[in-house]
Amino acid sequence: xxxxxxxxxxxxxxxxxxxxxVGLIRLPDTFTRMHATTKCDTLGLGLVFLGLxxxxxxxxxxxxxxxxxxxxWITNPTATHVIAKAVYDTQQQQGGVDTDV
Amino acid sequence: MRIITYLLSxxxxxxxxxETTHWQHLLxxxxxxxxxxxxxxxxxxxxxxxxxxxxxxxxxxxILGKLIRDMVVANFQVxxxxxxxxxxxxxxxxxxxxxxLEIPVSKTFLANAITLTPGTLTLDITENSFIVHCLCEESxxxxxxxxxxxxxxxxxxxxxxx
Amino acid sequence: MxxxxxxxxVLTGFLCFYRIIVxxxxxxxxxxxxxxxxxxxxxxxxxxxxxxxxxxxxxALVYAVLHFADVxxxxxxxxxxxxxx
Numbered sequence: 205x206x207x208x209x210x211x212x213x214x215x216x217x218x219x220x221x222x223x224x225x226v227g228l229i230r231l232p233d234t235f236t237r238m239h240a241t242t243k244c245d246t247l248g249l250g251l252v253f254l255g256l257x258x259x260x261x262x263x264x265x266x267x268x269x270x271x272x273x274x275x276x277w278i279t280n281p282t283a284t285h286v287i288a289k290a291v292y293d294t295q296q297q298q299g300g301v302d303t304d305v
Numbered sequence: 306m307r308i309i310t311y312l313l314s315x316x317x318x319x320x321x322x323x324e325t326t327h328w329q330h331l332l333x334x335x336x337x338x339x340x341x342x343x344x345x346x347x348x349x350x351x352x353x354x355x356x357x358x359x360x361x362x363x364x365x366x367x368i369l370g371k372l373i374r375d376m377v378v379a380n381f382q383v384x385x386x387x388x389x390x391x392x393x394x395x396x397x398x399x400x401x402x403x404x405x406l407e408i409p410v411s412k413t414f415l416a417n418a419i420t421l422t423p424g425t426l427t428l429d430i431t432e433n434s435f436i437v438h439c440l441c442e443e444s445x446x447x448x449x450x451x452x453x454x455x456x457x458x459x460x461x462x463x464x465x466x467x
Numbered sequence: 468m469x470x471x472x473x474x475x476x477v478l479t480g481f482l483c484f485y486r487i488i489v490x491x492x493x494x495x496x497x498x499x500x501x502x503x504x505x506x507x508x509x510x511x512x513x514x515x516x517x518x519x520x521x522x523x524x525x526x527a528l529v530y531a532v533l534h535f536a537d538v539x540x541x542x543x544x545x546x547x548x549x550x551x552x
Contacts, residue, residue, distance in 0.1 A: 211468065218472050220380055221506065225479045227387040228486050228502060234494050235438045236396055237486075239426050240383050241502040246421060247380045249509060250373075256516050264324040268524045269512060271321055275531050276505060281417040283501055283538040285427050288438070290546040291494045292428045324521070 206258055213255030220248035234291055242284040249276055307349055312342040372418055379423035386440070394440055398428065401435045469517040473510055480506050497541050504534035 227240025253273040257266045319334035320326065386392055416427040416435060424440040483506070486499040508527050515523030 214468070214472055217509075218475055220384070221476060221509070222479055223380075223384045223387055225482045225502065227383060228499060229482060230387060231392065231394070233396060234492060234498065235426060235428075236394060236440060237495060238498050239424075239438075239440050240387060241498055242420060242426070243376065243379045243383050245502060245505045247376050249505065250376075252509060252513070256512065259516065264321065265515075265521055265524060267321045268324070268521075268528070271318075272508065272512060272524065272528050272531055275528070275535075276508065278417070279531070279535040280501075280505060281420040281427075282413075283535055283542075284420060284498070285416060286539055286542045287494055287497050287501070287545075288426060288428050290542045292436070293546060322525075 210255045210259045213251050213258065217248040217251035217255065220244045220251065224248065235288060238284050238288060242281060246277060246280050249273055308342055308346065311345070311349060312338050315341055368418075372421065375418075375422040379421060382423045382441075397439050399437055399439055401437050469513050473513050473517075476506055476510055476513070480510075493545050494542075497538065497545065500541070501534075501538050504530075504537070508534065 221244065224241045224244025227244065228237050231237045231240055250273060253269055256269060260266050315338040316334055319338060320331070323330050323334065386394060412430060416430055419425050419427045419435060419437060426438040426440075427435055428438050429436040480503050483499045483503045487496050487503075490496045490499060508531050511523050511527040511530060515521065515527070
């Protein structure tokens with residue numbers, strides 16, 4: 205039962221990672237590419253953490269893994285926001301917003 | 306009060322990193338936590354005393370549950386858009402008022418939450434509004450965003466009133 | 468099982484590398500580097516669970532911190548390099 209849940213969580217995380225990367229390849233614009241990578245990487249990381257924590261139980265290593273995941277959950281949207289703000293400010297400086305590339 | 310919170314979080318971080326509960330490790334960790342907390346006194350975020358209440362904890366848990374549900378919805382939306390043959394996107398930039406939010410921490414948290422909810426990406430935070438990039442047609446995402454912001458503002462408003 | 472997941476993740480990383488090479492603008496490349504960084508932290512975590520090496524979790528934690536600083540510096544450099552040419 206626990207093993208099945210672990211496998212489901214790992215495969216779900218893998219699926220979302222792959223979807224985020226396919227979005228990074230296929231989508232036509234910088235902002236839309238960042239949409240795909242941020243959301244999918246964050247939830248994929250959470251699912252993989254859930255799977256590994258179910259696998260190893262409540263130990264110090266899973267607590268440390270939770271620390272890694274918490275840090276990335278806080279910093280990943282922030283990093284995306286910094287990149288998007290840089291792009292947006294540059295577009296504003298060059299006059300006009302062209303979002304429909 | 307907030308120095309005690311900071312010290313406890315530092316001590317918990319030490320315990321998780323050192324992976325043991327031997328008393329020598331705990332002693333060293335406690336000394337290091339006290340020294341670091343005293344040295345970093347000037348850089349702590351200004352949060353007044355009466356915010357440490359049990360009711361706020363319940364609110365934060367509610368918000369986190371809604372955030373995780375929104376994240377799952379957002380991921381399935383992105384998967385549906387990306388894996389369909391013709392990608393039905395219509396990107397546009399909208400401006401969104403953030404209501405009476407004043408604390409930078411809550412604004413940051415709300416901006417990150419907007420980034421993680423379906424079809425939206427925070428571009429810029431100005432004095433009292435967010436500039437948000439929308440992925441799909443504006444109507445659906447607009448309604449969702451307004452609901453979300455209203456919920457957050459209600460949390461912060463209640464926090465501010467107390 | 469875990470090694471299979473790691474293999475697919477590394478192949479996904481090569482797909483991100485395609486975006487870094489081809490990407491038309493600089494922020495595309497920065498976003499792809501961000502995705503690769505998260506993915507490598509994930510690979511480190513999975514390998515530590517497979518080989519039972521606790522030290523790789525510490526490596527992953529430090530790697531996440533350094534990666535965040537990395538992306539911040541890249542984005543700031545992109546912005547200022549355009550502004551103060």
